[in-house]
Amino acid sequence: MNFRILWPPDESAELSSNDRSCVLLAIVGEHHLLITGDVGRDVERRLLRELPPRLTVLVAGHHGSATSSGLPLVRRLTPRHVVFSAARDNPFDHPASRVVRRFREVGSCLWSTAHDGAVTLWLGEDGRRRVHTERQTAWRHGGVGGGCLALESSH
Structure with a gap:
């Protein structure tokens, strides 16, 4: 496994605290995982x-907030899996509806810690990907195929 810290730059004092977040790219064989912080x-x-043409996993920026996961990034990376790290009933209504739609439009499998609990993904050289969630997901409505679950935004 290789790790690359892509951001922030050495001189980042002029950036907002969100834009000083660490952006980490992890590489396991042909699989790429990107964490964009806030x-x-x-x-x-x-x-x-600096990013690969496709991602296996993206941890959505800023909990799925409308300030992150912009259309250029989503269309360029077309991640297979997207994890929204957000609390259940959070006061910010993360993830934002338009962000959820962006990822659904490119065919990403969507996971939310608010609904799924802890999400564990195994990436390996053998090409097999496995996803495990702590909460049962049978209550979800529909799906997008291939073992993906359809995350619906609350709005």
């Missing part, structure tokens, strides 16, 4: 040239 869409656009 960086906004401007930083995402700056990073596009």
